[in-house]
Amino acid sequence: MRRFEFVTVDVFTDRRFGGNQLAVFPDARGMTDAEMQALAAEMNLSETTFVLPAADAANTARVRIFHRTAEMPFAGHPNVGTGYVLADRAVDGVLRFEEIAGLVEVRIERDGAGAVTGATIAAPQPLKLGPTMSVEIAAACAGIDPAGVVTARHPPTIASDGGNPRLLVEVTEAAMTAASPDIGAFRRAVASEPALGGKLALYLWRREGEGLRTRMFSPLVGTWEDAATGSAATPLAGFLLHLSGAEEGAWVMTQGVEMGRPSVLRTTARRTAHGIRATVGGGCVPMFRGSVTL
Structure with missing residues (x-):
């Protein structure tokens, strides 16, 4: 033994x-x-x-x-x-x-x-953006009304920096609270989107005061909801820097509140000669x- x-x-x-x-x-x-x-x-x-x-x-x-x-x-x-x-x-x-x-x-x-x-x-790879997805698919996976998805900054977008790709979705405060993953919608989404390779993790975010609130769902691999997801926080930080046009930035993200396991993730992102690189701690x-x- x-x-x-x-x-x-x-x-x-x-x-x-x-x-x-x-x-x-x-x-x-x-x-x-x-x-x-x-x-x-x-x-x-x-x-x-x-x-x-x-x-x-x-x-x-x-x-x-x-x-x-x-x-x-x-x-x-x-x-x-x-x-x-x-x-x-x-x-x-x-x-x-x-x-x-x-x-x-x-x-x-x-x-x-x-x-x-x-x-x-430090995330092992620079930010990589994948395809966008429809508001309707993202909302269905999150179990929310499509009106709860905010698209003023970006449509639902796949992003990664070394980990599994995450679908980044900005939502309203009400949608963040109401979200509950629909596993049937997740299955339909991966069946209809070959680019996902049979995998889908949904990362909801919204601004809250000086920081961000987030939730992450990946029910197809057994994680109905995750209390803290560093490999989603880093591509989100990188993506927000990408959208802002700034050279560097820092964000404090709070996750897991709805699960009763509050988590605080400190992230940074900066532009380099090899792309946008991010950290989480x-x-x-x-x-x-x-x-x-x-």
Whole structure:
């Protein structure tokens, strides 16, 4: 029998029972792909990470990210949380994770006493905009009236920067509150839009005071609603910079309120010679420790 230790953390929060939950296996050497997928399904969280030795000695680790049904090339809160768990491996406060989408740089955050409080990550790829979708399809997936979709700044637009593509949709305050995913509409949308490749994650946003409010739905992979989605926050930040024409910008996004797991994601975006690059960061809180034998 083989024994593997794991820890869980709440990510993008400064208190327990907030933010997005994550399970981390800090040493997954000897696990098969099938075992990683089975453990992620058993944990039943939006993502679980498995840490392996880096292929390049200059990097910290190879990190594999699984949701309930498949492996992901990149995700936000899994990198922030895994960085928090592996903070003692940082060199000059920086970790470098090898992932399917590319190299992810993680900067550890500490308080005045030197205690680790969280991390900030850089998305591994520049902003990439995909096709737009109709207001009617976006509204149907969100379970809202089409009048709740705001198109003054942009139509519903697919965007990514290394993670799974997200459909970014600006909505009214009433629509944000009323939204409830319609899985039948999601299935019809992916069937009618070949460019989606059978996948669809819906990221609703609106301005609230000086910041943004967001909600994310991805029911086709088992995440009815996500409490905090770093890999949606970074393309949204990049997209907003793209729309503004500015050279750089910063946004604080609040997510998970409707779920009772409020999360705060701090994002930045800037223009570079290689496109718009974005970051997302936030706090982490440790929760559980345990082990599993396989």
